[in-house]
Amino acid sequence: MDRARSALERGDRVPAGSLQPIVADSWQRCRDAGLDPRADPIAKVLPFSDVKRRREAAAPLRQLALAEMRLLHSQIAGSNFIIALADRDGIVLDTISDHEFAQSAAGRAIIPGSGWHENERGTNALGLATLTLKPTAVYGREHYFASHGHLSCMAAPILNCRGEMLGLLDASCAHDARQEHTHALVRMAAAQIENGLVFQESADSFVFAFHPRAEYLGTLSAGLISVSASGDVTSINRSGQALLAGLPALLGSHFDALFEAGFHGALDGLLSGGVIRIRDLTGSGLFMACRQIAQRSNVAELRGPQRAFVPALISKADAPDFVCEDNSISTLLAELADAVSLGMPIHVTGETGTGKELMARHIHKLSQRKGEFVPVNCGAVPEELFISEIFGHEQGAFTNSRMKGAPGLARAAHRGTLFLDEVADIPLSAQTSLLRFLDNMEVRPVGAHKVDKVDVQIVSATNRSIEEMVEQRLFRADLFYRLNAFTVDLPPLTARSDFATIVRNLMEDLAPGLPVTDAAIAALQRRKWPGNIRELRTVLQRALVRRRGEYVDEECFQEPLAASVTLNNCCDECRDSPLNSARCREIRTVHRRTGGNISRTAHDLGLSRTTVYKHVR
Numbered sequence: 001m002d003r004a005r006s007a008l009e010r011g012d013r014v015p016a017g018s019l020q021p022i023v024a025d026s027w028q029r030c031r032d033a034g035l036d037p038r039a040d041p042i043a044k045v046l047p048f049s050d051v052k053r054r055r056e057a058a059a060p061l062r063q064l065a066l067a068e069m070r071l072l073h074s075q076i077a078g079s080n081f082i083i084a085l086a087d088r089d090g091i092v093l094d095t096i097s098d099h100e101f102a103q104s105a106a107g108r109a110i111i112p113g114s115g116w117h118e119n120e121r122g123t124n125a126l127g128l129a130t131l132t133l134k135p136t137a138v139y140g141r142e143h144y145f146a147s148h149g150h151l152s153c154m155a156a157p158i159l160n161c162r163g164e165m166l167g168l169l170d171a172s173c174a175h176d177a178r179q180e181h182t183h184a185l186v187r188m189a190a191a192q193i194e195n196g197l198v199f200q201e202s203a204d205s206f207v208f209a210f211h212p213r214a215e216y217l218g219t220l221s222a223g224l225i226s227v228s229a230s231g232d233v234t235s236i237n238r239s240g241q242a243l244l245a246g247l248p249a250l251l252g253s254h255f256d257a258l259f260e261a262g263f264h265g266a267l268d269g270l271l272s273g274g275v276i277r278i279r280d281l282t283g284s285g286l287f288m289a290c291r292q293i294a295q296r297s298n299v300a301e302l303r304g305p306q307r308a309f310v311p312a313l314i315s316k317a318d319a320p321d322f323v324c325e326d327n328s329i330s331t332l333l334a335e336l337a338d339a340v341s342l343g344m345p346i347h348v349t350g351e352t353g354t355g356k357e358l359m360a361r362h363i364h365k366l367s368q369r370k371g372e373f374v375p376v377n378c379g380a381v382p383e384e385l386f387i388s389e390i391f392g393h394e395q396g397a398f399t400n401s402r403m404k405g406a407p408g409l410a411r412a413a414h415r416g417t418l419f420l421d422e423v424a425d426i427p428l429s430a431q432t433s434l435l436r437f438l439d440n441m442e443v444r445p446v447g448a449h450k451v452d453k454v455d456v457q458i459v460s461a462t463n464r465s466i467e468e469m470v471e472q473r474l475f476r477a478d479l480f481y482r483l484n485a486f487t488v489d490l491p492p493l494t495a496r497s498d499f500a501t502i503v504r505n506l507m508e509d510l511a512p513g514l515p516v517t518d519a520a521i522a523a524l525q526r527r528k529w530p531g532n533i534r535e536l537r538t539v540l541q542r543a544l545v546r547r548r549g550e551y552v553d554e555e556c557f558q559e560p561l562a563a564s565v566t567l568n569n570c571c572d573e574c575r576d577s578p579l580n581s582a583r584c585r586e587i588r589t590v591h592r593r594t595g596g597n598i599s600r601t602a603h604d605l606g607l608s609r610t611t612v613y614k615h616v617r
């Protein structure tokens, strides 16, 4: 390696045989592309809007991959690693890392949006695996750029059954800390994701596992084949293709072209839930078991008695107890249930009053966690107390410490949910501690030496654009990426297709049994709703006062515009107090001018963040 490296850095021919051929070829390509191995790599990072689009495009893959990444992380945790998921173009979408690695130069380079193409970053595992579609490891000084020489990276492509690349999984670590088995773990995780995709893409198909040995049916070396209700092959994993080598184990082929028993012959035994013996058409004996029954297939027609079907995506128990008939939300809810079951941090965005807190409580309910739902209003906690509020403090930890000591909200949320409301207002000084907590779920109260591990579902919410704050360096990008593994974006009230249902639902709550006319709903729908559902609720309350008959009609909403604007400019508490309303209006005006930034409003007006928060919430 020493000879190869000095030849490379001198610009001489690299001695033959001094490198594995795949690395030697890559060095040559980098040289041809004019990259200088002693210079810094070209470190392009896409803006978050692009990452978001790519994450959406890769949503089914991410859903499976994030679960595998967490598992992989738990297998290699503490060994100073980062695990990354990249999309088909080699752009990193998500990372999970040991805290120490995240702080290193390499950890700060492998971030969502970073691309690892060979022609920019030189020889590296992600770049090579993107080119070759093969699992690849690049150790230490095999990296083209000398500045990457302390890293070891292992990447494995994730392919669909047509052999097309969907994404890549990568594990990188300091070269001294590398462990031989990690490469195998990364390959296994990629294979597990590929298998998950067979199920995910084949909801309308049967999925059968097969292997020459029955005890291997549940392992990664088992073949998985998905077959439509008429016996056509809809997907087959890599192990399946290898086990059926020599046969047309391809998409669009038919079960009968692969196995002697034929589809209808095999199905009866398979649907009985047992393991059957079967021969492929080359005569090799195999064991086969059914892993999934096709949804919507009429199994009764295919065989005797009716079998259980795969349940619908949202069960009744999982349905929220607030209105969400709007398409964009109901689609999200199906995915949300999966994200919650994987324990992914969920980030809820939406204008004020769109129902973010309600959604956070729903997430807690979905998680079926026995612990508490613990809301923290990050905008209302004074900056200097933030860390001790979240992580607690020991008795006497502060000079003027009131207190006996407090466990902190993160511990109070153990086995429950920590809801970080107004998360954009977390002081920069506390963001590092929160990031570390998200990585290791460890709590160390201020002044304490002991560390406790907790198990907490994280939900955060904001009505501000954290993307912009990240660009302005007001919010840590790595913290943002950790918080928003899954985002629920609540539409403003004016964009909701279930507006009428929301009105009727609120009316039922405020005055059960009292009808509201369609004309009244139409009149409401024509208005602007800067305060969204919260404002609608207040307007309905006021209309009830004005109601004359046994129903609410459009006349109940004809309040003078000026009054309504003035009212909207004050918070509920100050509305009836001439003394407070002017001050309140000023706070709310500055708050709007600062784009909803509580800290800046507080600073500009010389008030505490808690005071500002009280008037703008």
Ligand SMILES: Nc1ncnc2c1ncn2[C@@H]1O[C@H](COP(=O)(O)OP(=O)(O)OP(=O)(O)O)[C@@H](O)[C@H]1O
Pocket: 322, 323, 324, 350, 351, 352, 353, 354, 355, 356, 357, 358, 359, 463, 502, 505, 506, 533, 534, 537, 617
């Ligand atoms: N889908 C819904 N159906 C009925 N009521 C709703 C719905 N969503 C929200 N609400 C009501 O609207 C009000 C505001 O909801 P919530 O406090 O959850 O909003 P928010 O987005 O967290 O607001 P903020 O950003 O100001 O904290 C509450 O009274 C809530 O019950």
